[in-house]
Amino acid sequence: MPGSGELNSxxxxxxxxxxxxxxxxxxxxxxxxxxSFSVGEGEVLGFLGPNGAGKSTTxxxxxxxxxxxxxxxxxxxxxxxxxxxxxxDSIGYLPEGVPLYPDMRVREFxxxxxxxxxxxxxxxxxxxxxxxxxTQTADIAGRMIGxxxxxxxQRVGIADALLGEPPVLILDEPTVGLDPVQVRQFxxxxxxxxxxxxxxxxTHILSEVALVCSSVVILSEGRIVADDTxxxxxxxxxxEVCVVAEVAGPRQEIRKALEAITGVSRVEVAELSAGKGGPxxxxxxxxxxxxxxxxxxxxxxxxxxxxxxWELRQVGCEELSLEDVFLDLVxxxx
Amino acid sequence: MALFYSPVAYxxxxxxxxxxxxxxxxxxxxxxxxxxxxxxxxNSLFGFAFxxxxxxxxxxxxxxxxxxxxxxxxxMLLTAPVRASEVVLGKFLATQFFYMLIWSSLxxxxxxxxxxxxxxxxxxxxxxxxxxxxxxxxxxTNSLGVLASSFSRNQLVSAVLALSGNLLxxxxxxxxxxxxxxxxxxxxxxxxxxxSHFKGGYFKGxxxxxxxxxxxxxxxxxxxxxxxxxxxRRWR
Numbered sequence: 001m002p003g004s005g006e007l008n009s010x011x012x013x014x015x016x017x018x019x020x021x022x023x024x025x026x027x028x029x030x031x032x033x034x035x036s037f038s039v040g041e042g043e044v045l046g047f048l049g050p051n052g053a054g055k056s057t058t059x060x061x062x063x064x065x066x067x068x069x070x071x072x073x074x075x076x077x078x079x080x081x082x083x084x085x086x087x088x089d090s091i092g093y094l095p096e097g098v099p100l101y102p103d104m105r106v107r108e109f110x111x112x113x114x115x116x117x118x119x120x121x122x123x124x125x126x127x128x129x130x131x132x133x134x135t136q137t138a139d140i141a142g143r144m145i146g147x148x149x150x151x152x153x154q155r156v157g158i159a160d161a162l163l164g165e166p167p168v169l170i171l172d173e174p175t176v177g178l179d180p181v182q183v184r185q186f187x188x189x190x191x192x193x194x195x196x197x198x199x200x201x202x203t204h205i206l207s208e209v210a211l212v213c214s215s216v217v218i219l220s221e222g223r224i225v226a227d228d229t230x231x232x233x234x235x236x237x238x239x240e241v242c243v244v245a246e247v248a249g250p251r252q253e254i255r256k257a258l259e260a261i262t263g264v265s266r267v268e269v270a271e272l273s274a275g276k277g278g279p280x281x282x283x284x285x286x287x288x289x290x291x292x293x294x295x296x297x298x299x300x301x302x303x304x305x306x307x308x309x310w311e312l313r314q315v316g317c318e319e320l321s322l323e324d325v326f327l328d329l330v331x332x333x334x
Numbered sequence: 335m336a337l338f339y340s341p342v343a344y345x346x347x348x349x350x351x352x353x354x355x356x357x358x359x360x361x362x363x364x365x366x367x368x369x370x371x372x373x374x375x376x377n378s379l380f381g382f383a384f385x386x387x388x389x390x391x392x393x394x395x396x397x398x399x400x401x402x403x404x405x406x407x408x409x410m411l412l413t414a415p416v417r418a419s420e421v422v423l424g425k426f427l428a429t430q431f432f433y434m435l436i437w438s439s440l441x442x443x444x445x446x447x448x449x450x451x452x453x454x455x456x457x458x459x460x461x462x463x464x465x466x467x468x469x470x471x472x473x474x475t476n477s478l479g480v481l482a483s484s485f486s487r488n489q490l491v492s493a494v495l496a497l498s499g500n501l502l503x504x505x506x507x508x509x510x511x512x513x514x515x516x517x518x519x520x521x522x523x524x525x526x527x528x529x530s531h532f533k534g535g536y537f538k539g540x541x542x543x544x545x546x547x548x549x550x551x552x553x554x555x556x557x558x559x560x561x562x563x564x565x566x567r568r569w570r
Contacts, residue, residue, distance in 0.1 A: 093410075095413075
């Protein structure tokens with residue numbers, strides 16, 4: 001099914017990545033249970049999912065590293081099974097963990113990689129310099145890769161991915177292990193790169209997706225549970241869809257009463273530090289009540305609490321974060 | 335290419351040169367007063383160095399694929415627009431090159447004999463035929479090393495596999511000895527065991543081309559199997 005991400009792309013809505021009914025098993029374990037999605041030209045797709053959902057598997061299949069069991073996958077118009085070389089010519093791939101050769105210097109490594117990618121000798125230096133400049137790694141071009149910090153290594157990895165000037169970039173968990181400063185640097189790098197390329201990146205850091213990606217596919221246990229633009233996902237829940245109330249009283253009863261309100265999808269309870277009556281039964285707890293749709297939700301919560309005769313200290317609305325949407329879709333497991 | 339960056343290669347080179355240098359020195363002293371001393375020294379030197387045939391290739395080739403599998407760089411390699419055959423061939427040729435480089439360090443000693451041994455000199459014909467034989471033997475053992483490396487993520491396992499393979503070839507000679515009563519079988523064993531190629535031919539300065547089929551045949555087989563091993567993940 002074509003992703004609704006197509007709504008975001010401009011005049012040319014050609015799909016650079018198309019996945020149709022992809023399945024993959026590792027022995028008895030079914031990693032992918034028939035997923036289908038597509039990425040339009042110029043899109044930056046965030047591939048989200050809890051660990052073990054099948055993100056890396058999908059990206060490896062897209063990059064031609066391993067075959068799927070069934071289904072059709074095409075990148076830049078080439079089928080990954082029968083036209084693997086053409087696919088690999090069109091992509092820049094960065095595997096998880098950024099595996100580089102520690103004994104080589106940065107420039108040597110990029111030179112080696114450009115030879116692998118078939119870049120002619122005359123173009124080589126220009127491309128390497130270009131990549132180094134884009135990733136701001138020109139000043140470490142002479143250093144041994146083994147001595148670089150995680151952040152720099154990842155930038156070298158991206159410099160390598162950019163060497164062939166590929167129309168498609170595939171990044172597997174690119175921000176794992178980076179500190180907040182490096183993550184921010186990566187984000188700005190990505191938005192710059194994403195302007196002229198199609199990118200698919202996998203992550204389980206949701207805030208990243210919201211900031212960098214134009215569309216999101218959420219994977220869980222080998223199945224796609226959401227395929228939408230970031231705005232679309234968040235828009236499905238505006239404010240007033242999550243009501244937060246701090247109530248004192250018997251937790252189970254309160255919870256049951258809140259869950260009984262029409263339109264409630266789930267209730268989360270968080271214990272607060274000791275209040276007037278001490279923690280546990282009788283103390284205040286924060287209840288987050290999630291509704292399926294916007295409406296007079298706060299009022300209904302107030303009514304329920306008043307009906308039960310419990311003490312209410314605070315009530316308010318909370319705009320749902322992507323994390324809430326994610327947890328909801330993925331079943332609340334973390 | 336990565337071979338040159340690895341310390342293992344240099345350690346091996348050092349050990350090789352050191353052990354042979356030591357033996358060279360010993361032989362020179364031992365045969366100082368012997369007639370035809372140069373030939374004696376040279377033959378003993380090459381005879382001793384021949385023991386390196388067994389472990390050299392496994393040591394050089396063990397990390398080729400094992401290391402890449404272990405660190406994940408194989409994923410980077412195979413997702414570049416290169417064929418599996420190109421990858422295998424590249425690694426094989428690099429190993430073969432370094433292998434010949436190591437063996438050519440012996441030429442240093444031959445040169446010493448040449449310079450110091452005037453007017454008599456070492457038998458260059460014998461040296462040339464030895465290197466001819468070593469080159470093709472190397473093709474076979476190095477391609478076996480590449481294949482062994484593609485089986486495992488663990489370098490040690492790969493080295494042991496390759497070493498066992500070499501031992502297998504080595505032991506064909508013993509099998510031949512067991513059947514020494516049967517002259518017909520003797521010819522087969524003579525063809526199949528590489529020690530006899532050397533003892534009978536290359537060592538004496540005789541270049542026998544018919545053994546090339548043996549060496550190149552196995553080389554092709556091992557390389558073909560390696561390509562299959564590497565690209566097997568594509569069709570698993």
